[in-house]
Amino acid sequence: MDLAGKEQAISPDMAGDDHDSIRAIQWLENRLCLLDQRCLPFEERYQYPADAAAAAGAIRDMVVRGAPAIGIAAAYAVVLAARGRYAQSPHGWRGLLAEDIRVLAAARPTAVNLSWALRRMERRSATIAGDPVGELLEEARRIHTEDLAANRRMGEHGAGLIRAGDSVLTHCNTGSLATGGYGTALGVIRSAWRAGKLNRVFAGETRPWLQGARLTAWELTRDRIPVTLITDNAAAYLMQTQQVQWVIVGADRVTANGDVINKIGTYNLAINCRHHGVGFMVVAPCSTLDFTLDDGQAVEIEQRAADEVLNLAGRRIAADGATAWNPAFDITPSRLVDYLVTENGVIQAPDTQQLATLKPPSL
Amino acid sequence: MDLAGKEQAISPDMAGDDHDSIRAIQWLENRLCLLDQRCLPFEERYQYPADAAAAAGAIRDMVVRGAPAIGIAAAYAVVLAARGRYAQSPHGWRGLLAEDIRVLAAARPTAVNLSWALRRMERRSATIAGDPVGELLEEARRIHTEDLAANRRMGEHGAGLIRAGDSVLTHCNTGSLATGGYGTALGVIRSAWRAGKLNRVFAGETRPWLQGARLTAWELTRDRIPVTLITDNAAAYLMQTQQVQWVIVGADRVTANGDVINKIGTYNLAINCRHHGVGFMVVAPCSTLDFTLDDGQAVEIEQRAADEVLNLAGRRIAADGATAWNPAFDITPSRLVDYLVTENGVIQAPDTQQLATLKPPSL
Numbered sequence: 053m054d055l056a057g058k059e060q061a062i063s064p065d066m067a068g069d070d071h072d073s074i075r076a077i078q079w080l081e082n083r084l085c086l087l088d089q090r091c092l093p094f095e096e097r098y099q100y101p102a103d104a105a106a107a108a109g110a111i112r113d114m115v116v117r118g119a120p121a122i123g124i125a126a127a128y129a130v131v132l133a134a135r136g137r138y139a140q141s142p143h144g145w146r147g148l149l150a151e152d153i154r155v156l157a158a159a160r161p162t163a164v165n166l167s168w169a170l171r172r173m174e175r176r177s178a179t180i181a182g183d184p185v186g187e188l189l190e191e192a193r194r195i196h197t198e199d200l201a202a203n204r205r206m207g208e209h210g211a212g213l214i215r216a217g218d219s220v221l222t223h224c225n226t227g228s229l230a231t232g233g234y235g236t237a238l239g240v241i242r243s244a245w246r247a248g249k250l251n252r253v254f255a256g257e258t259r260p261w262l263q264g265a266r267l268t269a270w271e272l273t274r275d276r277i278p279v280t281l282i283t284d285n286a287a288a289y290l291m292q293t294q295q296v297q298w299v300i301v302g303a304d305r306v307t308a309n310g311d312v313i314n315k316i317g318t319y320n321l322a323i324n325c326r327h328h329g330v331g332f333m334v335v336a337p338c339s340t341l342d343f344t345l346d347d348g349q350a351v352e353i354e355q356r357a358a359d360e361v362l363n364l365a366g367r368r369i370a371a372d373g374a375t376a377w378n379p380a381f382d383i384t385p386s387r388l389v390d391y392l393v394t395e396n397g398v399i400q401a402p403d404t405q406q407l408a409t410l411k412p413p414s415l
Numbered sequence: 416m417d418l419a420g421k422e423q424a425i426s427p428d429m430a431g432d433d434h435d436s437i438r439a440i441q442w443l444e445n446r447l448c449l450l451d452q453r454c455l456p457f458e459e460r461y462q463y464p465a466d467a468a469a470a471a472g473a474i475r476d477m478v479v480r481g482a483p484a485i486g487i488a489a490a491y492a493v494v495l496a497a498r499g500r501y502a503q504s505p506h507g508w509r510g511l512l513a514e515d516i517r518v519l520a521a522a523r524p525t526a527v528n529l530s531w532a533l534r535r536m537e538r539r540s541a542t543i544a545g546d547p548v549g550e551l552l553e554e555a556r557r558i559h560t561e562d563l564a565a566n567r568r569m570g571e572h573g574a575g576l577i578r579a580g581d582s583v584l585t586h587c588n589t590g591s592l593a594t595g596g597y598g599t600a601l602g603v604i605r606s607a608w609r610a611g612k613l614n615r616v617f618a619g620e621t622r623p624w625l626q627g628a629r630l631t632a633w634e635l636t637r638d639r640i641p642v643t644l645i646t647d648n649a650a651a652y653l654m655q656t657q658q659v660q661w662v663i664v665g666a667d668r669v670t671a672n673g674d675v676i677n678k679i680g681t682y683n684l685a686i687n688c689r690h691h692g693v694g695f696m697v698v699a700p701c702s703t704l705d706f707t708l709d710d711g712q713a714v715e716i717e718q719r720a721a722d723e724v725l726n727l728a729g730r731r732i733a734a735d736g737a738t739a740w741n742p743a744f745d746i747t748p749s750r751l752v753d754y755l756v757t758e759n760g761v762i763q764a765p766d767t768q769q770l771a772t773l774k775p776p777s778l
Contacts, residue, residue: 093734254740257724259622259646262732265725270734281724281739283622285647285680289745292682317648319655320687327686361620361644362628364727369625371456371633376644377617382652 071242071275074228076116077125079193084128086116089229093270104133104152111159111166114261118230119304119340120199123165126156127192130173134184145184146177162313162354162381163304164342169195199232202337202395203239210240210300210335210393211247218297219252220244221287224315225267226302226335236302236335238268240393245277253277254296256284258315260360260378284317291328299325303336310386310402311348312336316379322388334384335393338410346404348383356380434605434638437591439479440488442556447491449479452592456633467496467515474522474529477624481593482667482703483562486528489519490555493536497547508547509540524715525676525744526667527705532558562595565700565758566602573603573663573698573756574610581660582615583607584650587678588630589665589698599665599698601631603756608640616640617659619647621678623723623741647680654691662688666699673749673765674711675699679742685751697747698756701773709767711746719743 078085084107088097099115101107107129110116116125133152137145153170160166176191177184214220220241224230227238234242244250253272258264265281272279282290290296299321305313312318312334325332345351361376363369370376392402399406441448447470451460462478464470470492473479479488496515500508516533523529539554540547577583583604587593590601597605607613616635621627628644635642645653653659662684668676675681675697688695708714724739726732733739755765762769 094731255737257622257733259620259648265733265737267734269737273734273736279737281733281737283647283679283724283741285622285678285683286740286742286745288683288686289679289742290740292746315648316646316652320648320651320683323651323687323690324683327690358644361646365730365732367728367730368457369728370620370628370644371630371636373636374618374628374632374642374644377649377653378646379649379652382649383655 071246071277072228072234073275074271075233076121076229077128077196077232079128079189084125084132086110086125087229088115089117089267090114093266101129102132103136104129104155107132108155108159111156118225119163119165119302120231120236120337121229122160122163123169123339124192124196124199124232126166127169127173127195129156130170130177131185131188131192134177134188138183138185149177150174160354161352165339168339196232199337199339200234203231203234203236205395206236206335206337206393207234207239207243209398210333211243211249213331213333213391213393213398214244214249214298216249217251218249219254219295220250220298220300221254221256221282221290221296221321222268223256223264223299223301223318223321224258225263225271227268227271229267229271230302236337237300237333238271240300240333240335242275242277252295253279254290255279255281256287256317256321257281258317259284263315287321288324291324291330296330298331298333300333300335303334303340304381305351306334306336306341306392306407307345307348307351308343308407309347309404310389310392310399310407312384312386312389313348313351313353313381314384316382319382319384322384325390326388331390332388333391333393334389338394338396341407341410348385351383353383354380434609434640435591435597436638437634438596439484439592440491440559440595442491442552447488447495449473449488450592451478452480452630453477456629464492465495466499467492467518470495471518471522474519481588482526482528482665483594483599483700484592485523485526486532486702487555487559487562487595489529490532490536490558492519493533493540494548494551494555497540497551501546501548512540513537523717525717528702531702559595562700562702563597566594566597566599568758569599569698569700569756570597570602570606572761573696574606574612576694576696576754576761577607577612577661579612580614581612582617582658583613583661583663584617584619584645584653584659584684585631586619586627586662586664586681586684587621588626588634590631590634592630592634593665599700600663600696601634603663603696603698605638605640615658616642617653618642618644619650619680619684620644621680622647626678650684651687654687654693659693661694661696663696663698666697666703667744668714669697669699669704669755669770670708670711670714671706671770672710672767673752673755673762673770675747675749675752676711676714676716676744677747679745682745682747685747688753689751694753695751696754696756697752701757701759704770704773711748714746716746717743
């Protein structure tokens, strides 16, 4: 598929008008600008982290979230950090920057894109003589642009699997807000919608953080794609009543055997898809692949605060005295995955052998 | 099992101290007193519906909810209604009361206990000469007491299936708040806890109405049974990590073949139990059995307002422009049910033939 012409039109600063108008991460006037996703859908507030520690805080506190978006934000944060460190020590900046990169890498443990982007920025920085800002900014922009281009390509690949008239359910937010733009699973939905193939788009609300209700519904509505929310509880009954033919999700990490680590609830949907014969499609750029881990059981699953479950939008919902177990992600074994869609191609029923054929992400 | 001794101690007005202190429905000073479950866990507010229309409103608006509790509340509402109608027309009260009963029956469509209790009250009223209040109150109290006794018996039956050290997950609220007292699935958990068998009790928060977070957590905490909440999304991962051996739920209706109509998300849990080899136990009194319907597909599934999904506790959570699909219940086919526990015995792998052996509820 020749997308060279389309790719020339892709810029992280310029959203298209084809159901793709949102950018969560921008480099504006020499600053990193993050759309604060904790305030959506009610308020569009922006944050401008000044250094690596502030950017790490923004990642940890979910100002920016979504595996590819975290990687891109961290790449720009390295530019901020390098600017400060070079001003502080024109000769010793690289050692100081390495410390900043460690701080960024520790912000969230599960998504592999974060460490992938940081590794790429660190390698780039190793070869720079003099002021590193220009070259590192160029590298961060490249990571951003490549992500956007990958999303467009995944959108086309994934939409190619969908039959006209199909309806889809998605989980969490995997759109422009979670990536450099366009989205992974939501990019497939954008492409399929633009192609006129989709009957209905359902979004699971995705407790506890309500990425579906707050972010996906906001993003799709804004880009003129009608969306129907369901509680996460209703997914199995939605399938039983034959209202969807696909569940389409993103991934925070895909291990060498094709196991998928993604937002809590994904595994539940995969089991339900298999039970009902509904297609289960995972859409993830190659930067999400982790060939260093044999399978998903080796991945550290982030446990988040019980308060995310016990409260909602800052308001207590649970009885006093209750505790909560709040894993942020779960592990879907590859045998439940029907299709893994990457920018480098589609794999049906992924396994170690097939995954190895995917071009590893450039470093 | 001889529970006669225990049953003598059971009264709807008197909660025991064995992890069972809550009563959601009481007949107090000639009034029906309902604990307003919409205000829990933050406030214990009571409502006193004055007539059938007000009681129907309380059922529709979920002041009182839970299949057995709805039936009991409606039975007492018939007493209220009969008092008014007899005062209005000592000779024509029965015809007027029939109209009230129709209003009550229409309050919510899915739970069969409502129509079962109303039918029983109507039959009782047919044989009364003179002022019907005393005899109808006696009948309503009997329905209430029988429910409580049935719950105690189900508690013993269900707890007998649980091995020492097991952990359980429950869904929605099936406790004292949902019944005449003690509960169905939560009654089994109470009995197993009292017997020292349970390692941990998990409760799914149960979106959209959060019965798990608001009601079950309140009820268990208050009755000194520690509870850990999870989002409904986390159930599959809880099973994958082998943290529970049972999912125990109630039912709003069980059809002749053993299909279970229960709170949305139940079907999802049943599929996940089967996938993981976790036991799936349904606990329901015989008043929940509906031998008039061959299977679950014939049951009317209540669709509730989209606002329950789009808002939470009166506060908007979803993006403007989003719509929602909000079925209140789902249908679990009997082949996914490992045990159906009733007051008249336990059925393993329920089917039409086995269900027929259960004594039909007295009328």
